[in-house]
Amino acid sequence: MKKTILLSALAIGALTLNAQTMALSNGGFFENWSIGVNAGATMKIGNGSYFKSARPVFGLSVNKQWTPVLGMEIQGQGFVNTSRSSTAFDASDVSLLGKMNLMNLFGGYWGEPRFMEIETVTGIGWMHNYMNGAGDSNDLTSRVGLNFNFNLGESKAWTLSFRTVVAYNLTGNSPESKVQYNANHARVESTLGLIYHLPNSDGNHYMSMLPVCDPLQVAAINDEVNALRLLVAEKDAELVATAATIAALEEQISNTPTEIDVNETTIVSTLPETIITFRQGSASVENLQLPDIEYVANYLKNNPNAKITVQGYASPEGDLEFNQKLSQHRADTVKDMLVNQYKIDADRITAEGKGIGDVFPQPNWNRLTICVINTVK
Numbered sequence: 001m002k003k004t005i006l007l008s009a010l011a012i013g014a015l016t017l018n019a020q021t022m023a024l025s026n027g028g029f030f031e032n033w034s035i036g037v038n039a040g041a042t043m044k045i046g047n048g049s050y051f052k053s054a055r056p057v058f059g060l061s062v063n064k065q066w067t068p069v070l071g072m073e074i075q076g077q078g079f080v081n082t083s084r085s086s087t088a089f090d091a092s093d094v095s096l097l098g099k100m101n102l103m104n105l106f107g108g109y110w111g112e113p114r115f116m117e118i119e120t121v122t123g124i125g126w127m128h129n130y131m132n133g134a135g136d137s138n139d140l141t142s143r144v145g146l147n148f149n150f151n152l153g154e155s156k157a158w159t160l161s162f163r164t165v166v167a168y169n170l171t172g173n174s175p176e177s178k179v180q181y182n183a184n185h186a187r188v189e190s191t192l193g194l195i196y197h198l199p200n201s202d203g204n205h206y207m208s209m210l211p212v213c214d215p216l217q218v219a220a221i222n223d224e225v226n227a228l229r230l231l232v233a234e235k236d237a238e239l240v241a242t243a244a245t246i247a248a249l250e251e252q253i254s255n256t257p258t259e260i261d262v263n264e265t266t267i268v269s270t271l272p273e274t275i276i277t278f279r280q281g282s283a284s285v286e287n288l289q290l291p292d293i294e295y296v297a298n299y300l301k302n303n304p305n306a307k308i309t310v311q312g313y314a315s316p317e318g319d320l321e322f323n324q325k326l327s328q329h330r331a332d333t334v335k336d337m338l339v340n341q342y343k344i345d346a347d348r349i350t351a352e353g354k355g356i357g358d359v360f361p362q363p364n365w366n367r368l369t370i371c372v373i374n375t376v377k
Helices: 004-021 101-107 215-254 287-302 320-340
Strands: 021-025 033-044 053-065 069-081 089-101 116-129 137-152 159-168 184-197 210-211 259-262 265-268 275-277 307-314 349-356 370-376
Touching: 021 184, 033 159, 053 116, 069 116, 089 101, 089 137, 116 159, 137 210, 275 287, 287 320, 307 320, 320 349
Parallel strands: 307 349
Antiparallel strands: 021 210, 033 053, 033 184, 053 069, 069 089, 089 116, 116 137, 137 159, 159 184, 259 265, 265 370, 275 370, 307 370
16 A cells, blocks of 8 residues: 555656646647557457467557647447357457556657557447347446657657556356356457557647646746836837927927018028038038038029028037137038138128027037028118
8 A cells, every 4th residue: 555655646746847847838628639550469368269269350449638648539449250150250348448658657758659658548438249140239337557658750650569467258158148257258469550640739649748837936026027018118208308309499499480580680590401410529510411501502593692600509418628629610611611612602601600509408419510691671
């Protein structure tokens, strides 16, 4: 009794360990099916008839593997008549069998079948006995035995199975029709079978296993995901704030008056097209800003009496003296381009360095020049 309890505990421990470290990736109902054929001989155990009672047997089977350890088989067999009776078959038997893979039970299953495996087989069946003339009979049967399986090929699609079972006729020859295990009503079957494992949805012919993640690793990954979510939320908030700032600037620009009287000079609004921006510490005009300068040049060509003031600005990085020179350099650069490239009279353009600018609330947005267009009345 103690040995039985110990073996059971070991079996449960092996299953638990395997379940904790590995998980099936193709364990659905329509996965891990196989079909097989077998043939061999059967002989009675009781009454000293042994080899005299030997007769051929062949069968077909449909198998389903539920787990790496537990499986199920539906088996149909026919027993060839070797006596002088005119019937071709003595009997046929259909059995429902349960199978347990001992190698996977005690050694674990790590994603691919072993070359050689041992299974226990047990189950019940229904036997139909064919008689000469009327009087066919039916009996309840039971099977207990072992399968020695050899998994062939790199893909393990085929299994060669040597099977030995003891089959009991539980109700045969019993006047009271009682169900009983009696060696005199039993036979030994030895067959050789060939099984083909149907491909699963992942293309494998066997159960595939995936490692189960360590809970600590899962927790760490979840923490990283949550931290990234917070970072994304912060960036979203920054984008919303930036969008609000842009909207406020656009509203400020749209509300700027189009004409302001200053002595005898009318200043046309500081248009978005007349703002030329620069990189930090640079007075070079980039290609993206050329359309803005061309806009000013076209305006001056179309309005011969107009004059402009190019106001240069710098952001607050660096010292005050440097920024003053940089702002003047930026204004001079725009003026030189209008004069040299677009042939605008230099007397119509005034370049002023304004130093550190406060045109925009963001300091780094003030690396720019503004062309103020003046029209003399």
